[in-house]
Amino acid sequence: MSAVTVAGTAVLGALAGLAAVPIGRRAVGVGRAAPRRFTGVGRAEAGAPRARWAVGCGGPAVGPRRCTVAVVGAVVYGALAVARGDEPGLPALLLVAAVGLVLAVTDLSALRLPDPLVGAVALGGGLGLPATALVAGEPGRLTTALVGVGLSLGGYLLLALLPGVRLGFGDVKLAAALGFPLGWLGWPALRLGLFLPHLLAGVTVLVLLAAGRIRRDTPLPFGPAILAGTWLAAVLT
Template sequence: MTTLVVLFCGLFGLAIGSFLNVVVWRVPRGESVVHPPSACPRCGHAIRSRDNVPVLSWLLLRGRCRDCGEPISRRYPTVELVTGLLFAAVGLWCGLSWALPAFLYLAGVSVALALIDLDTQRLPDVLVLPSYPVGLVLLTLASWNPGGAADFWALVRAVIGCLAMFGIYLLIVLVYPRGMGLGDVKLAGVLGLYLGWIGWGALVVGWFAAFLLGGVFGIALMSRGKAGRRTQIPFGPWMLLGAAVGLVAGQPVATWYLGLLT
């Protein structure tokens, strides 16, 4: 059963990755993600259905438009492949459970937000704000767990985590506005919702890991002369990566650390 779940999630992720390429390109420009259909930017021909198969179509076309030969960026199949692998990893981690839809949604929106932040240093409200009600509804379903034991304390913990992360990041912005933007604050609440649902250890480790990973990356850039103290570095991807660390390893890391103290 686990193998089937992972396979299904991986294939589903490939398809979602294809859609995320559209989201990443159009959302920052304020364009619709459903109309008009995708087309070659050079010749204007609409992308045929047979040329829209994730990864495979790019390989068969050798990375070029069928009609005019315009090169197609490697980024498109890369996003599709990474999303497919990420969804497969979520399927392996969650298994066939009511939590699976919630964390697949988080994985998908994380890919889109990370890429948009890297491209534009923005975290669009149109993606972040709907993640609050969507995440809350899906995590409520996971806490209810029809057919199994309910755990509504996890949902209470999720709301507390959401408020705590939002409040901490808002305080940071108020104290040091140059450090990050309000988009990071809004994203923090979404990540706190998911981290808190997993547990207190996940929440603390996920919060700390974002600053640790982002700090190490910033120091590495400065040491190589590619950034200065005033260089603006998108923090959203590090928040998302830190949250992933918290979700997967937060609880055991927190248990290990508390064991050292006692």
């Protein structure tokens, strides 16, 4: 893929990141509903303030900065264009990434992964990639993709049912939805995509604990780690 095309794809990613913040905030009602106190991943209780983040390029609000998400979107799209630019499945991967940016915003803002958005991830990969595989004459990739769904669903469901593990069922559904594109990309991507989220989350928790930003009982979103791990697996394999 030419440098001009990569740059254009990165610009599209930046635009997707800019749009992700208002869409994500609207999806979870941030800024409209009364403040709520988080009592666990995916659950909240009314009556206490949320942690405050800066959403726009200036001014505090709930959620990540809009400019930050735009930069992340540019990096995500640009790296996918470099790593997967020669594959016909790139548009489907970019669609999944766009919805993933919105899900990262919702999880960081309200510890929620709304089912309609997770469903959009599943549809983006589940419809776009099979069509690509059939057109490209590679139907065998669909078998690995389905195995990826099964392994992701089974593994994360098992973890979510373990006592003391703060893994919500929204995380389980997101991992299952992303298992399809991971499997479609092949076994190396699938293995890496199943491993990296836990590594990224563990390192993040250790850094935040060392910096005194969180306590051991502080609920943290896991969706961004799943999304980041999937993206890294797609780029590195």
